[in-house]
Amino acid sequence: MAASPLIIRRRPSIGAGALSPSPLSLTGFPTSSSSATQQAGITTAAGGVPVAVVEPLAPVKQELSVIEKSKRLAAWTAVDHHIHEEHKVIGIGSGSTVPYVVERIVQQGEKLNHERVFLPTGFQSKELIVKANLRLGDVDQYPSIDVTIDGADEVDHDLNCIKGGGACHLREKVLAEAAETWIVVADYRKNSDVLGTTYKQGVPIEVAPFAYAKLLQNVHLLGSENACLRMAKGGKAGPVVTDNGNFVIDAPFDEEMMRDPHELLTKIKMLTGVVEVGLFCHMAQAAYFGNADGSVTIKWHDGRVEQVKGTELDESPVDSKANAQ
Numbered sequence: 612m613a614a615s616p617l618i619i620r621r622r623p624s625i626g627a628g629a630l631s632p633s634p635l636s637l638t639g640f641p642t643s644s645s646s647a648t649q650q651a652g653i654t655t656a657a658g659g660v661p662v663a664v665v666e667p668l669a670p671v672k673q674e675l676s677v678i679e680k681s682k683r684l685a686a687w688t689a690v691d692h693h694i695h696e697e698h699k700v701i702g703i704g705s706g707s708t709v710p711y712v713v714e715r716i717v718q719q720g721e722k723l724n725h726e727r728v729f730l731p732t733g734f735q736s737k738e739l740i741v742k743a744n745l746r747l748g749d750v751d752q753y754p755s756i757d758v759t760i761d762g763a764d765e766v767d768h769d770l771n772c773i774k775g776g777g778a779c780h781l782r783e784k785v786l787a788e789a790a791e792t793w794i795v796v797a798d799y800r801k802n803s804d805v806l807g808t809t810y811k812q813g814v815p816i817e818v819a820p821f822a823y824a825k826l827l828q829n830v831h832l833l834g835s836e837n838a839c840l841r842m843a844k845g846g847k848a849g850p851v852v853t854d855n856g857n858f859v860i861d862a863p864f865d866e867e868m869m870r871d872p873h874e875l876l877t878k879i880k881m882l883t884g885v886v887e888v889g890l891f892c893h894m895a896q897a898a899y900f901g902n903a904d905g906s907v908t909i910k911w912h913d914g915r916v917e918q919v920k921g922t923e924l925d926e927s928p929v930d931s932k933a934n935a936q
């Protein structure tokens with residue numbers, strides 16, 4: 612007698628709209644949503660029992676969280692405003708907001724993108740570029756960049772930033788400095804008056820590994836008594852090792868010191884063994900913050916603050932020149 616078929620309902624596939632809380636696939640690039648309706652099929656389980664595998668007819672598309680929408684709003688709007696046809700060498704930052712930057716660049720189409728080269732700020736952005744089929748270059752081949760877009764951990768009223776929450780700040784700073792225009796994209800939580808208000812982990816300091824203990828003493832003497840070596844989480848014991856093979860010290864400083872980030876940057880940078888400091892002072896042309904209400908706050912380097920309607924999330928790519936500031 613033939614065995615009666617088992618019915619197994621597969622879990623619905625989840626598209627880009629379900630990327631919450633992080634939009635990253637394994638490689639850090641948002642997965643594309645599948646709108647294709649799949650057919651039921653018959654397969655055979657162990658023992659030869661026929662199994663009917665029923666795919667859901669309409670994949671369930673979950674909503675992005677408010678935070679993810681805000682990141683995407685900032686990223687898409689900044690790309691529309693600053694990445695134009697004439698821009699051929701583009702720096703790609705790191706973090707969870709940057710995949711949306713790449714997503715929007717891809718939407719500008721192959722015609723524009725095949726004439727461009729994209730430079731990564733680390734392993735994650737390198738993967739993003741490659742997976743998006745964009746041309747990969749490096750800053751040693753292209754030391755002059757048209758535009759770099761990057762995330763930030765916090766941005767103050769003067770566009771000074773804390774960066775390095777993802778331990779990529781050495782390369783991020785090189786690509787920021789090499790760029791004619793450096794643009795920051797973030798959700799509304801990163802927008803503050805004084806650095807250290809919302810990002811409490813401290814100033815990320817990339818250091819030569821053999822010098823870390825001495826540097827910890829020196830950073831304590833500079834005023835950060837709680838400075839500590841950043842330890843890896845999850846599947847690795849020991850400290851975080853950067854893409855450059857270095858360690859990271861996280862150094863929280865009091866508000867008074869954070870009110871003058873440039874002065875603090877200079878002091879930390881002078882310590883022997885410091886490779887780079889995650890304080891980016893007077894570098895950004897503008898910072899884009901996606902807000903929960905669908906607007907984008909733009910802080911400009913000259914002190915102007917604008918509130919604009921963000922690029923609609925389901926909007927098709929626009930002629931970016933039409934939106935140029």
Ligand SMILES: O=C(CO)[C@H](O)[C@H](O)COP(=O)(O)O
Nearest residue numbers: 706707708762775776777779
């Ligand atoms: O500096 C960085 C990595 O070194 C990131 O840009 C920063 O941590 C912001 O990341 P996210 O977009 O995930 O908030």
